[in-house]
Amino acid sequence: MANDPTSELPSERARQILRMLVEHYIREGQPVGSRTLSRSAGLDLSPATIRNVMADLEDLGFIIAPHTSAGRIPTAKGYRFFVDTLVRLQPMAEPDVVRLQHQLEDRFLGDAKAIAAAASSALSSLTSLAGVVTIPRQPHSTLRHIEFLPLSGRRVLAILVVNDSEVQNRILDMERDYTDDELRRAANFLNEQFTGLDLGEVRSRLLVNLDGTREFMNRLMLDSISIAGPAQKSGADSSGYVLSGETKLMNFQELSDVEKIKQLFEAFGQQREILTLLDRSVAAQGVQIFIGEESGYRILDECTIVAAPYTVDDQIVGVLGVIGPTRMAYERVIPIVDVTARLVGSALNSSLNTNLNSGS
Amino acid sequence: MANDPTSELPSERARQILRMLVEHYIREGQPVGSRTLSRSAGLDLSPATIRNVMADLEDLGFIIAPHTSAGRIPTAKGYRFFVDTLVRLQPMAEPDVVRLQHQLEDRFLGDAKAIAAAASSALSSLTSLAGVVTIPRQPHSTLRHIEFLPLSGRRVLAILVVNDSEVQNRILDMERDYTDDELRRAANFLNEQFTGLDLGEVRSRLLVNLDGTREFMNRLMLDSISIAGPAQKSGADSSGYVLSGETKLMNFQELSDVEKIKQLFEAFGQQREILTLLDRSVAAQGVQIFIGEESGYRILDECTIVAAPYTVDDQIVGVLGVIGPTRMAYERVIPIVDVTARLVGSALNSSLNTNLNSGS
DNA sequence: CCTTGACACTCTCCACGGCCGATTGCTAGC
DNA sequence: GCTAGCAATCGGCCGTGGAGAGTGTCAAGG
Numbered sequence: 001m002a003n004d005p006t007s008e009l010p011s012e013r014a015r016q017i018l019r020m021l022v023e024h025y026i027r028e029g030q031p032v033g034s035r036t037l038s039r040s041a042g043l044d045l046s047p048a049t050i051r052n053v054m055a056d057l058e059d060l061g062f063i064i065a066p067h068t069s070a071g072r073i074p075t076a077k078g079y080r081f082f083v084d085t086l087v088r089l090q091p092m093a094e095p096d097v098v099r100l101q102h103q104l105e106d107r108f109l110g111d112a113k114a115i116a117a118a119a120s121s122a123l124s125s126l127t128s129l130a131g132v133v134t135i136p137r138q139p140h141s142t143l144r145h146i147e148f149l150p151l152s153g154r155r156v157l158a159i160l161v162v163n164d165s166e167v168q169n170r171i172l173d174m175e176r177d178y179t180d181d182e183l184r185r186a187a188n189f190l191n192e193q194f195t196g197l198d199l200g201e202v203r204s205r206l207l208v209n210l211d212g213t214r215e216f217m218n219r220l221m222l223d224s225i226s227i228a229g230p231a232q233k234s235g236a237d238s239s240g241y242v243l244s245g246e247t248k249l250m251n252f253q254e255l256s257d258v259e260k261i262k263q264l265f266e267a268f269g270q271q272r273e274i275l276t277l278l279d280r281s282v283a284a285q286g287v288q289i290f291i292g293e294e295s296g297y298r299i300l301d302e303c304t305i306v307a308a309p310y311t312v313d314d315q316i317v318g319v320l321g322v323i324g325p326t327r328m329a330y331e332r333v334i335p336i337v338d339v340t341a342r343l344v345g346s347a348l349n350s351s352l353n354t355n356l357n358s359g360s
Numbered sequence: 361m362a363n364d365p366t367s368e369l370p371s372e373r374a375r376q377i378l379r380m381l382v383e384h385y386i387r388e389g390q391p392v393g394s395r396t397l398s399r400s401a402g403l404d405l406s407p408a409t410i411r412n413v414m415a416d417l418e419d420l421g422f423i424i425a426p427h428t429s430a431g432r433i434p435t436a437k438g439y440r441f442f443v444d445t446l447v448r449l450q451p452m453a454e455p456d457v458v459r460l461q462h463q464l465e466d467r468f469l470g471d472a473k474a475i476a477a478a479a480s481s482a483l484s485s486l487t488s489l490a491g492v493v494t495i496p497r498q499p500h501s502t503l504r505h506i507e508f509l510p511l512s513g514r515r516v517l518a519i520l521v522v523n524d525s526e527v528q529n530r531i532l533d534m535e536r537d538y539t540d541d542e543l544r545r546a547a548n549f550l551n552e553q554f555t556g557l558d559l560g561e562v563r564s565r566l567l568v569n570l571d572g573t574r575e576f577m578n579r580l581m582l583d584s585i586s587i588a589g590p591a592q593k594s595g596a597d598s599s600g601y602v603l604s605g606e607t608k609l610m611n612f613q614e615l616s617d618v619e620k621i622k623q624l625f626e627a628f629g630q631q632r633e634i635l636t637l638l639d640r641s642v643a644a645q646g647v648q649i650f651i652g653e654e655s656g657y658r659i660l661d662e663c664t665i666v667a668a669p670y671t672v673d674d675q676i677v678g679v680l681g682v683i684g685p686t687r688m689a690y691e692r693v694i695p696i697v698d699v700t701a702r703l704v705g706s707a708l709n710s711s712l713n714t715n716l717n718s719g720s
Numbered sequence: 721c722c723t724t725g726a727c728a729c730t731c732t733c734c735a736c737g738g739c740c741g742a743t744t745g746c747t748a749g750c
Numbered sequence: 751g752c753t754a755g756c757a758a759t760c761g762g763c764c765g766t767g768g769a770g771a772g773t774g775t776c777a778a779g780g
Contacts (some may be wrong), residue, residue, distance in 0.1 A: 031743095032631065033742070033744085034743075034744080035742085035743075045752080045753090046752070046753050046754075047743090047754095048745095048752075048753055048754070048755090049751085049752055049753070051743085051744065051745075052745095052752090054744095055744090055745080065743090065744080066761095067759090067760060067761065068743075068744065068758085068759045068761090069741085069744065069759060069760045069761070070742075070743070070744095070745040070759050070760080071742080071743065071744095097743050144509065145507075147505075147507060147519075148503065149521055149524075151525055152524075152526060157524075157527070158523050158528055159507075159519060160523070161509055161517065161519070164508075164509075164511060164517075165446075165517050165531060165749055167517070167519055167529040169527040169529065171525060181751075191423055197767095237679065246625070247622050247625045247626050250618050250619075250622040250625075251622075253654065256618045258610050258616045258618060258621065259610075261609050261610065261618065261621070262610040262611075265606070265607045265610075265625075268605045269607065300516055325675055345766090393771070393772050394771085394773080395771085395772075395773075405723080405724095406723070406724050406725075407725095407769090407772090408723075408724055408725070408726090408774095409723055409724070409773095411772085411773065411774075411775095412722095412723090412774095414773095415773090415774080425772085425773080427730090427731055427732070427772095428729085428731050428770075428772075428773065428774095429729090429730060429731045429732070429770085429771055429772040429773065430729045430731080430732075430772070430773095431771080431773090545757065676732085683743085712749090721780105722779105722780090723778105723779085723780080724762085724777100724779080724780100725776105725778090725779100726775100726776090726777095726778105727774105727776090727778095728773105728774095728775090729772105729773090729774085729775105729780075730771105730772090730773080731751080731770105731771090731772090731773100732755090732769105732771090732772105733767105733769090733770085733771105734767105734768095734769090734770105735766105735767095735768090736757105736765105736766085736767090737764105737765095737766090738764090738765095739762105739763085739764090740760095740761105740762090740763085740764105741760105741762090741763105741778105742759105742760090742761090742762105743758105743760090744757105744758085744759080744760100745753100745756105745757095745758085745759100745763100746755100746756085746757090746758105747754105747755090747756090748753100748754090748755090748756105749752105749753085749754085749761105750751105750752085750754095750768085
């Protein structure tokens with residue numbers, strides 16, 4: 001990622017100028033010229049001097065001039081340097097944090113998807129950008145109750161209650177017919193033996209007992225337990241993430257071209273690209289930023305994604321963040337995403353615990 | 361709706377000219393002038409004559425000239441007259457019908473939402489407009505199985521299986537504690553007495569027995585049966601309709617203004633306006649059309665909605681249609697919406713019957 | 721009475737050109 | 751090493767003017 005290391009490091013003064021330039025451009029949205037920067041507080045330098053420095057910065061690839069007489073704007077590389085080493089983060093206002101926390105926890109219990117939706121919409125309204133939150137994976141699902149119902153044609157409806165109040169169900173296609181009695185016995189067996197255990201645990205115990213007595217219905221049991229595994233396919237819709245405030249993106253002139261907006265929205269609809277991009281930030285802890293062309297997707301050339309994974313019990317269960325133009329208020333957005341990730345984690349946690357505290 | 365009835369009826373020739381004008385405008389998207397119409401096949405009239413007729417049509421409010429030298433375009437009233445009495449509907453191609461039918465029935469069984477989503481996306485791709493399908497109401501829900509599980513703090517998780525493979529669940533806030541045994545007995549009672557009955561029927565029988573023996577848990581039973589009533593609120597997401605291909609709307613120059621697109625998309629997000637509009641077409645059978653300002657919503661001033669209710673067992677369970685610019689290919693779109701409504705109805709029906717054919 | 725050709729008029733669209741302002745790179749001087 | 755000054759460059763703005771398209775009207779003809 002970092003090549004040409006010799007000329008990579010601008011002088012202290014150059015860095016200050018770069019910071020002021022980026023900050024000014026983010027605020028005003030116009031290319032900023034040497035005169036503006038010279039007047040701008042802080043450094044006492046003539047426009048000519050600043051011009052020299054800016055020429056250097058342009059050589060290094062941090063800024064670029066849209067045309068001869070129009071000042072400079074940051075490149076993706078410039079933004080990268082800015083967020084990595086120059087930005088002065090501006091912590092969220094305390095009242096905002098409290099309000100956000102309430103929004104995330106006042107929700108009706110147990111519904112992870114509702115929390116994700118609330119977080120997405122909160123992110124959007126706090127930043128005036130598009131908010132995005134992946135539906136949380138269930139970190140551990142403890143079996144609460146299971147039930148089988150016969151359908152037509154060797155199909156069986158399995159209903160699982162996990163984590164004490166979450167219902168999942170799926171239709172299983174079986175190889176042979178099962179009698180009502182068999183199904184009842186299978187359910188009883190599972191309920192008696194495995195209630196309160198993690199589904200993964202249940203699964204492995206079932207595998208161990210495979211050649212035991214009830215092998216004739218092992219297939220049924222295994223399948224039913226496995227349905228809660230990778231993704232909670234409760235409907236055809238829990239496809240990935242919750243997006244909010246996309247329309248806010250139309251307010252930015254850098255995206256006001258209809259064709260660009262269209263492609264962007266189509267990408268939102270596909271979900272694929274966005275999801276793989278978000279997945280990348282699962283690797284590292286903390287806030288990840290993908291600026292413009294860095295993402296590798298043409299459609300996002302003029303967009304930045306600020307994302308952070310969120311955790312339950314120190315396990316990463318999802319990613320959230322915002323999507324906006326490269327020219328966004330990083331110093332405000334980054335803390336917002338950071339805090340939201342933490343709060344979503346704890347909201348999920350407490351909603352889980354509320355239901356776990358008692359039980360049968 | 362129809363005022364000034366004396367001058368309402370243009371002559372046969374005027375109607376022909378109006379039809380050609382509308383058809384031409386729909387095809388080309390440009391204001392159409394007298395010369396163009398004169399050259400256009402059919403009538404053998406000089407441009408001057410046509411100009412006279414067009415002046416009449418303009419007086420009647422069917423067409424309007426954007427400016428002095430730009431030909432005429434249809435008004436909403438003009439479109440209305442066109443679709444009501446002039447349009448020559450062009451039936452769907454048979455292969456398209458078959459393909460559509462397959463798309464709607466090849467789906468995995470029982471999931472009404474998936475059928476709606478498929479229909480929405482099919483509508484969009486057939487018409488190159490935005491497709492919209494409301495989530496079907498359940499016309500009749502027969503009770504298959506019910507189960508209660510205790511949660512913390514006097515809350516009870518109720519799980520219902522209706523129509524043989526559809527699972528619904530909700531958390532009930534109760535007034536007092538229930539023991540495990542009580543819950544089991546309540547479930548057994550309901551399962552033994554009411555399996556196979558319509559939920560409404562179950563409800564009324566419960567009400568009759570209100571002062572009978574088990575009145576102490578009637579509240580529980582009633583609440584649990586009622587959850588399946590008005591809307592299947594299985595998640596926080598089944599909020600109304602499935603929209604597809606919104607981005608296709610950005611292709612039309614009449615909507616290519618960013619501000620308009622933005623408001624339109626925000627309206628899609630709100631859902632409220634669109635839903636009340638769709639609800640209006642539940643009144644009448646068959647295809648309903650709302651042209652531009654007729655809708656009464658400013659945001660839809662330049663849009664037309666073509667909608668039709670769809671039925672299961674002769675009961676209207678939802679509405680589907682397309683949203684596009686007023687300038688759309690009505691002669692193709694209307695039959696498509698019509699056929700899709702029928703096919704969705706029968707797809708829902710057959711998916712229902714597949715599961716009902718057997719059972720325990 | 722309806723139709724038609726002719727004519728003057730209106731209006732949009734677009735290309736051209738000139739001017740203004742902003743900004744730069746360069747060079748000479750401090 | 752910084753700064754002031756200078757010429758050069760380029761986008762944005764505005765008024766002009768011509769081309770093109772279409773209209774309304776009017777008088778002549780069937």
